[in-house]
Structure formats: structure tokens, C-alpha cells
Amino acid sequence: MSQLSPRTRKKEARPAELLVAALDAFRERGFAATRMEDIAARAGVSKGTIYLYYPSKQAVFEALVRERLLPNLTRIEAALAMTPASAPDRLRMVLAALTRVANDPRLLALPKLVLTEAGTFPDLARFYRQEVVARGLRLITDILEQGMQDGDFRPLDPQAAARLFMAPMILAALWQGAFASIEDNPLPPAALLAQHGEVFLRGIAARPEDIPP
Amino acid sequence: MSQLSPRTRKKEARPAELLVAALDAFRERGFAATRMEDIAARAGVSKGTIYLYYPSKQAVFEALVRERLLPNLTRIEAALAMTPASAPDRLRMVLAALTRVANDPRLLALPKLVLTEAGTFPDLARFYRQEVVARGLRLITDILEQGMQDGDFRPLDPQAAARLFMAPMILAALWQGAFASIEDNPLPPAALLAQHGEVFLRGIAARPEDIPP
Amino acid sequence: MSQLSPRTRKKEARPAELLVAALDAFRERGFAATRMEDIAARAGVSKGTIYLYYPSKQAVFEALVRERLLPNLTRIEAALAMTPASAPDRLRMVLAALTRVANDPRLLALPKLVLTEAGTFPDLARFYRQEVVARGLRLITDILEQGMQDGDFRPLDPQAAARLFMAPMILAALWQGAFASIEDNPLPPAALLAQHGEVFLRGIAARPEDIPP
Amino acid sequence: MSQLSPRTRKKEARPAELLVAALDAFRERGFAATRMEDIAARAGVSKGTIYLYYPSKQAVFEALVRERLLPNLTRIEAALAMTPASAPDRLRMVLAALTRVANDPRLLALPKLVLTEAGTFPDLARFYRQEVVARGLRLITDILEQGMQDGDFRPLDPQAAARLFMAPMILAALWQGAFASIEDNPLPPAALLAQHGEVFLRGIAARPEDIPP
DNA sequence: TATGAATGAGGGTTCATTCAT
């Protein structure tokens, strides 16, 4: 992999460069309003070059989701598998990971784009539903169920509670795209998620008085 | 709806008919992908007729927000102004109102559309930001501050907490558009919001043990 | 004709009112850019009413030319037929008539409109060519030939000279439409035609020194 | 013109090819009635190609005026600046240049188009007024004033006389577009201008008897 | 006779995609 000559390595890097350019373009204008020429210009190549690597504009979008979002999810899954932490602490770990994502506007843009464009691209929505959403929700429901068994959380519908746990993240993602440019005093995503951790953990705790403020 | 030909139906009903048709079309395909002809066909009129009532596609969208979403907000504001209820009960009232909206897919589609298309239509985003979001958030922050003063809620950042309170509503709105068609066993918005009410109220309560489960 | 009741007279006047409105509209925006609704609004009627009197927009235009331009031409022909004046004086009479037309922006607009739109309406062009241009040129060529016979004018090609005699009139007509609105110090048509009379009469005179300055 | 396919022809020639095609199309149908597709078909390219070189239909028109009409004017100005000829001879030079333009139907179509469409395109009218009309009139008024000083011309209003000098040219331009196709025995523009030179020069001469017939 | 809501063909413009170089 790293034995390749610079010339070859450059060729290999091209698709990734294109995806970065596409992500920035999509972030700024949305999928529909982004022209292939915009992406090409950002990547410093010509319009036709994109088609050497991706057969269509939609394919660029799909590659973006596939290659940028999933690795983050996999990383969290791995970290959780290795730790013996309690359910509340695991939720805190997930929240910390989400906060890292939320602080990177590029990463934060991906869920927003998917949600925004899912209606127009059923294939993408299906892929995202299965590969990202389902896996992400399972992560949370597993923790919730463990917490209920351990007596840390009171009885909950894990499906609903898992979605509630993710909701502020989605809100933060959408907010940046929708109102970022016109918002006078934007609330930083990190502050939102911090408060969320407190409120949510207390809200589901079996003994709320034990939760540090 | 009516079997009468367009020329014989009453013209006063036309704008409302067009908005309903437009909302259904936007719900199904999004704003950008909806053609004026789609809206016209749904309304049982011809393309040009729309322009007798709205000067552009964007104007149709704006009318939709203005005439469908704002009245609901105004109604809640009025109801809250008249009641002597405590802060927690006020939050429950708002949640009940949100649940009513969430159970009407047409209404629920509007916030989703705005969030989805806001990037492309800064004017609309600004209008929505001021007339819907700002007013809605003030509603919640007022309640939260009252609750803190009354000793019902523990100390919170009202700006963050208000957004957290709304987050599941946004999630429900997005979910239906993005994944409704492909979701195997969708979680009803009402169930999500019910659980949210419980968790959130406990999470912010000064004495969580007083909150009924 | 004048025995009709007011109610009937009003109906009879409708077509003429429409033509006046159409002329004003055409003057201001040209034929193509004038909408039937513009004409209707000026005439104080509704769009559909125009179609009760004229089957199409083009028909309105043709009626305008037919009923407004020809009578003026006929009047000059009649005046010339009755006078025993010399050829130079006849030319001066024609010029005086043209000056009266040139001072009435409404009348002046008609030749301009025809010239402007003739390319798009071959039927109209043919009618105008035969009924207005040919008759008008014959008027002038007759005078020029009389003047040559009488020894007042030097030998000329009457076809060319007749067109030269009319050229400044055409120029004045076009000028008002094309540049009237942006011209800083417009030259009044009457001044142009006055100078033209002098220059042209001297230019074709057999004894230019006899022409008063 | 070339039998090569558009993709193989040279791109440098494209703008000029498009202008020729556009001029022919405008000549035949006028600006408003010409569709971009007409121009494209004449140029042997597709509709979209035009937009690679000109941002709008109006821009095509403006380029036409700018690149076809102005150079002719500049050429005359330069020629006059270099010659020591008398005022009458200068007028003859201008007339010769006008005759060359008048003999080229394509060139002759441009002033006609501007005059015809000026009402609808104020920007174009303003540009033409300043860059073509004003410069052209100054050319003539300068000559007229020199001629009056030299005692070659009798006292005149130079503004009016300059317009009178141009009037037959305008007439010729309009005539071809308006009636060319239906005229039975058209008078060649050259003959008209030749006679005009004679008549006008005699008409403004201080000593008409010196003017050769 | 008069209205004005409704129609729908038509055209300017955009842009994802193709392809000759």
C-alpha cells in the first residue's frame, strides 16, 4: 500500500480528493444545487475527470457516505467492545465521540446531507438506513438494555430512547446547514450536546440523585 | 377532490387547493424535484393556473409555511397565555400540541421541508428563522425560566434546553420524509414524543422523584 | 349615424376606444411586448372583451393601420387634387401635412410600428406596402414629374427622389420610439422637417438661387 | 459552412460563426421571434453551445452590434482623420462608406435591428445611442461645420442637417427588412444613396451651381 | 355583451453527461 511510487500514489489519491471537494461543495449548496463543475473546480481538475472515477453525481454522493461516515461508526463500535465500562459511562463515551463529530463541520454535514436528500435518493436512504442508522441505533439500544439490567436506568422503550439520545445530534447537524449563515448568535454544538448528556442521563436514571450535575 | 371541472369550481377555494396539492407534492419529492406541473396535476388544474395565484414556485412554498405552520404556533401561544398552569404542565401542553402536529404527516412535512431547503433559499430560511424558530424557542425558554424561578426545574441554560426540548420533534419530522417509505417497523411519532416528555421532564426536574413515571 | 341612442352609440364607439388603447400600448412597448391585458386595462375593459371585436392581437394591429393611417393620406390626396399650386408649393403642402403628423406622437407611432413589425407580419407589410406606401409615393412622384415638366426641378429619378423626400419623416418616427426615452436633448421633428424642406427643395431645384432660404 | 462536425471544428471560430448565424436569423425574423434554437441550427451546433460563448440572447445581440457595426464606424473616422479633403469631398467619402454598408444586406440589417428592438431593450438602445449614433453624428456635424466655415455650405443647423444626411441610410436599412421580401421592383440602396448625395450636396451648397450634376 | 379564470404551447436557460482530442 505505501510501497507505491509517488506517481501511482497520486492516482490513487484522486478519488479521495474528489470526495473532499464534493463534500465541501455539498455542504455549501446542497446536493441538487451543486454542479459537477463546482466539485471539479474545488478539486482542481476538469469536469470530465470526475467521471473517470464515479459514474454519476449520485455515485459521488453515495461514495461519500460510504467512505466517510461508516469508519467513524466502526471506530466507536470497536472502542465500546473493548471497555468494561458501565452503561452510563458508555453513553458518555458515545456522547464524547458524537461531540468530536459535531465539532468537525465536514463530518457533521454528512448526516445532514443524507437526511436532506434521502427523499430524492431512495437507494441511498436504504443504504444509510441499514448501514448507519440501524447499526448506530443498535449500539445505543444495547447500552440502554444493559443499563436497565444493571439497574442503572429505569424501564424504557429502548427503540424510542435510542432515537431520543440521537435527536440533538441530528438537530445540531441540520442547524448548521439551515441557519448557520443567518444565525446571529449560534449555539455551539458542543454546548448543546453537553447539556443533553446531563439532562438525558438524569432523565433515564433509576436514581437521578446519584447523577453528578 | 371535487369532480367538477376547474372552470366550474369556485375560485375562492383555488389557493387553498393549490397549497394542499403543493404540500403533497413537496412531501413526496422535495421542493427542487417537484415540477409546477406536478402540483398542477394534483390540484386538477393546468400549469399556468398556479401563476394566477402565486408568482413563483418559491412563493408557493412560502405561502405554505406562512399559512399552515404559523397558525399552529399562534394557537399554542394563545393557549399558554390564558392558562395559570405550572411550568411542567405548560411543557406538557406544548408537547401535546407538538404531538398533534406530529400525527398529521402533512403538517409534520413543513418543518422538514424548510430545514431541507433552507440552504438553497436564504430568504425563506430567514423568514422561518424569525417567524417560527425564534417565536417557538421563546415560548420554551419562557417556560423554562419560569420553572427555574418556581424551583420546579434545576439550573439550566434555557437556550440549549429549549433546543433539546424541540429536537425529537425535528427528528420525527425528518424521519418520516427520509425513511418513512423504506422503514419496516416505523416508530410512531406520538410514542417518541411521549417517551421524550417523560425523560426530558425528569431530566430537568429539581426533584425527579416527584415526576410520575 | 348620429340618430342612434346613447346606449347604441356607446357600443359603436367600443372598437375605436380599443384601437386608441392599443395604439398607446403599442407605442410604449412595441407590438410583441404588449399584452392583451395591457390594452384591455387601458381601455377599461376586460381581456375577453377585445375578442368580441377583433379576433386576434394581430387583427387589432391591422385595424389600427387601416383606420388611422389611411384617412390622413386620403385627406392630403384630396387637398392636392383641389389646388392649382406649383410643384414646389405642392411639396411644401405635403411637408406641412407631414409636420402635423410628426407633431402628434400617436400618429407618428404608426409608421414606426409598421416598419418595426413588418418583418413579423408579412400580411400587414403587404397591405401597408400597397395601400399606404405605394399611394404615398405616387403622390410625391406625381409632383416631382410635374415639377420636372414645368422646369422647376432638375432631372431626377422620381422613384428615388420620392423616397428621399420621405426619409426624414421615417427617421423622425423611428427616433421617437427608439431613443425618445433616453435622448438628452431631442431634436423636435418639426425642426428637422423644416430644415429638410429647405435643403431638399434647393437640392432638386432647377434654379436653386430662386429658392428662399 | 464547414462539413466537419461541431466537435471537430475549431473552437476559436465558434463565436464568429455564432454571430453570423444570429445575424442571419435576426434579419429574417427579428430579435424577439428568433429562437435560440434557430441560431443554433444555422450555426450547426446545439442550443446549449451558444451559452458557452454568450450568456443570453440579448448578449448575442449586443456582441453583434459591438463587433460588426463599430469597426466600420472606426474605419471611417480614421480615414477622415487622415485626409486633407474639403468638406464636400468628406461628405462624399462618408457616403461612399455608407454605400458599401448598404450593399451588404447583413451589415445593413444591424441598424435596422437596433432601431426596431430599441424600445424593448433600453440598455442596448443606450449603448447604441452613445457608441454609434453619437459618434456617427459628430462625424457629420464636424464636416458640416468645417464646410460652413470654409464657405462651402450655407448656414445650417448642423444637428438637424446631420440627421438629414443619415436619413436615407436608415430608410434603406428599414426598407430591406420591412418590404424586401414583398417588393416587386426594389430600388437598390446604392441608387438611393447616389441620388441622395447629389440632392443633399446641392441642397446645402453655398453655390449650388458649382455642384456637378 | 362582458367577464376573468383557465388553458397549454412555446422559449430561454441550466447542467449532468458524453466524447474527440
Added chain:
DNA sequence: AATGAATGAACCCTCATTCAT
């Protein structure tokens, strides 16, 4: 592999004309 000129389908909007009242 890379280019970028060329393509042409698609879509918003206009407005002359129609027709039920």
C-alpha cells in the same frame, strides 16, 4: 488519464386565446 467543448433533456414562466358564467 485528462480535458473541456458540445449535447439535449428538462423545467420555470409567459401570455394569446378560450369559455363557462
